[in-house]
Amino acid sequence: SIAILCIFVEIFTVGVLITGAYGYLKRFWFERNFPYLILGLLYGVTLVVVAGTIASQLLFNVGKDIATLVGLHRFISGMIALAIFFIGLFIVETLEVRRKSLWRGIGGIGALALLILIGISSMNLVYRSGVIEPVVTFSYPIPLKAIWASIWLVLAAVYGVKWRKAASRNERRLCAYAGMSCLFFSLGLWIARLYWVYEDPFFLL
Numbered sequence: 001s002i003a004i005l006c007i008f009v010e011i012f013t014v015g016v017l018i019t020g021a022y023g024y025l026k027r028f029w030f031e032r033n034f035p036y037l038i039l040g041l042l043y044g045v046t047l048v049v050v051a052g053t054i055a056s057q058l059l060f061n062v063g064k065d066i067a068t069l070v071g072l073h074r075f076i077s078g079m080i081a082l083a084i085f086f087i088g089l090f091i092v093e094t095l096e097v098r099r100k101s102l103w104r105g106i107g108g109i110g111a112l113a114l115l116i117l118i119g120i121s122s123m124n125l126v127y128r129s130g131v132i133e134p135v136v137t138f139s140y141p142i143p144l145k146a147i148w149a150s151i152w153l154v155l156a157a158v159y160g161v162k163w164r165k166a167a168s169r170n171e172r173r174l175c176a177y178a179g180m181s182c183l184f185f186s187l188g189l190w191i192a193r194l195y196w197v198y199e200d201p202f203f204l205l
Contacts, residue, residue, distance in 0.1 A: 017047035035093045042086040045079050052076040057133060070123050073136050077118045080148050085111035087151045091158050117142050149189035156182035 025040035027033065056072050088107040092100055122139035138144075159179030166172040 017043050017050060021047060035090060038086055038090045038093065042083060042090065045083045045086060049076055049079045049083065052079065053133070060127070060134075066125065069125055069134075073125060073134070074118060074123055077123075077136065077142075077144055078115055080144055081111055081114040081118060084114070084147055084151055087155055091151075091155060094158055094162065114142065114144065114147075118144070145189065145193065149186050149193070152182050152186035152189065156180075156186060 021040050021043035023040075024036045024043060028036035028040055052072060052075060056069060056076070059069060059072065085107055088110075089104060092103045092107070097103060117140050118138070120140075121142060124137045125134040126137065127134045156179045159175045159182060163172055163175035163179060166175055
């Protein structure tokens with residue numbers, strides 16, 4: 001079924017994220033380049049998000065109680081907030097903006113606000129027929145998934161700017177690959193949101 005195929009795609013994604021997190025953290029260890037640390041942490045946190053999603057689907061299949069599932073999805077939401085923060089940090093480092101400390105502080109405050117809202121908000125999981133991935137709603141208006149999808153689109157645009165300014169052919173190719181990856185990831189997240197409208201598990205692929 002589509003739901004089982006979704007799980008296999010997510011398991012494959014976990015392997016890619018493990019490789020990416022290890023590679024970037026290893027490069028940071030030897031080169032002490034701060035953006036590599038950010039990317040390593042971003043891949044690691046995104047890995048936790050995907051692994052948590054797989055775990056929630058498996059727990060739902062075995063009939064785990066709703067309190068456990070709500071707690072797990074609250075944790076996943078917190079990890080998404082951290083991932084958004086790391087992407088913001090990477091954008092600041094990549095664009096080489098002035099007053100980096102100020103922008104880092106703004107990003108930190110925004111991430112902290114998201115984490116607090118996620119922590120204090122009541123959460124509802126809406127399961128639909130034939131689908132093991134719920135629609136997560138909060139009692140406070142928290143556009144978490146919309147921010148999550150949008151910031152990847154912003155990162156794709158940043159790589160587009162770097163592609164135009166790249167001096168070497170290899171650097172241009174790397175920026176193109178990275179930008180397209182961010183673009184497709186963002187599009188995938190936005191398409192998944194169509195599931196909210198059409199209630200079709202196909203959009204979770």
